[in-house]
Amino acid sequence: xxxxxxxxxxxxxxxxxxxEGPSHGYAIIESLRSRSNGAFDLPEGTVYPAxxxxxxxxxxxxxxxxxxxRKRRLYRLTPRGRSALxxxxxxxxxxxxGVQAVVGPES
Amino acid sequence: xxxDGAIAAYLDELRRGLPAGLRRRxxxxxxxxxxxxxxxxxxxxxxxxxxxxxxxxxxxxxxxPLARRFAAELADDGARSATGAAAMALAGILLLWIAMSQVxxxxxxxxxxxxIAAEVWAxxxxxxxxxxxxxxxxxxxxxxxxxxxxxxxxxxVLAMGVSTVACARMALxxxxxxxxxxxxxxxxxxxxxxxxxxxxxxxxxxxxVVAGLGASPRRA
Numbered sequence: 286x287x288x289x290x291x292x293x294x295x296x297x298x299x300x301x302x303x304x305e306g307p308s309h310g311y312a313i314i315e316s317l318r319s320r321s322n323g324a325f326d327l328p329e330g331t332v333y334p335a336x337x338x339x340x341x342x343x344x345x346x347x348x349x350x351x352x353x354x355r356k357r358r359l360y361r362l363t364p365r366g367r368s369a370l371x372x373x374x375x376x377x378x379x380x381x382x383g384v385q386a387v388v389g390p391e392s
Numbered sequence: 393x394x395x396d397g398a399i400a401a402y403l404d405e406l407r408r409g410l411p412a413g414l415r416r417r418x419x420x421x422x423x424x425x426x427x428x429x430x431x432x433x434x435x436x437x438x439x440x441x442x443x444x445x446x447x448x449x450x451x452x453x454x455x456x457p458l459a460r461r462f463a464a465e466l467a468d469d470g471a472r473s474a475t476g477a478a479a480m481a482l483a484g485i486l487l488l489w490i491a492m493s494q495v496x497x498x499x500x501x502x503x504x505x506x507x508i509a510a511e512v513w514a515x516x517x518x519x520x521x522x523x524x525x526x527x528x529x530x531x532x533x534x535x536x537x538x539x540x541x542x543x544x545x546x547x548x549v550l551a552m553g554v555s556t557v558a559c560a561r562m563a564l565x566x567x568x569x570x571x572x573x574x575x576x577x578x579x580x581x582x583x584x585x586x587x588x589x590x591x592x593x594x595x596x597x598x599x600x601v602v603a604g605l606g607a608s609p610r611r612a
């Protein structure tokens with residue numbers, strides 16, 4: 286699935302990707318790819334401006350961490366981010382149920 | 393990473409597309425780290441180093457649209473910091489004005505002495521115009537909010553500058569003679585410092601907004 290199809294959903298996906306604990310950009314992208322069984326195979330650079338925007342909005346916080354001689358920027362959910370994630374998850378489930386009801390089951 | 397490799401070339405292109413500053417350094421370090429990690433995995437999978445870098449860069453996506461997206465984010469940040477600085481400076485000016493009134497060096501209200509009234513009203517008129525610019529810009533949708541917000545902040549600090557100059561001129565002309573001299577000097581100096589700091593902060597924010605003009609849509 287390309288970036289255009291994800292329009293409006295990227296924030297939710299990124300917040301969900303870091304809900305288990307702090308993660309860096311590379312790992313977030315890997316997580317999106319593997320958890321979606323390869324459906325979300327975005328150009329990797331796409332997520333960074335979104336991560337920065339979510340941080341500016343106070344939904345994520347970040348810090349540098351060094352492991353194995355490589356510095357990485359780790360992102361984690363803030364309390365506001367956790368609330369926003371819960372809200373967006375609920376919205377998404379309602380939306381998905383509505384679409385499913387209209388589209389119908391796989392024939 | 394070789395200096396003439398695909399990663400170095402990519403980071404150079406990205407650097408050229410971003411406004412200078414602390415945030416640019418962070419973005420370049422973060423993207424560089426990501427690309428290095430990607431190239432390392434490709435090398436581990438058996439690709440030669442140059443090919444590994446090329447594949448990592450290709451997976452990351454083109455630099456120019458990425459730079460535009462980041463520039464748009466930086467523009468929003470610039471607008472937030474500019475309007476935040478203007479609002480804090482206005483609050484500071486108001487507190488200093490109250491402090492001056494406590495030591496008997498306050499500007500009286502309009503009608504008492506027109507030269508001093510102008511000093512007060514320039515600030516609050518500017519502030520009002522700034523608020524109207526934000527509201528109109530957002531309501532009419534004629535400008536993106538960062539542009540109208542930073543324009544409003546610029547109007548506000550301009551008004552602050554005018555009123556601070558008026559205040560300093562009056563202090564120099566001994567119009568505050570009824571108040572203790574050293575207190576007046578301290579308060580006026582503080583006011584000049586607050587105004588200059590606000591002008592610098594708004595100018596920096598405006599620069600980031602200008603750098604982000606024409607950027608692509610912000611959401612992927």
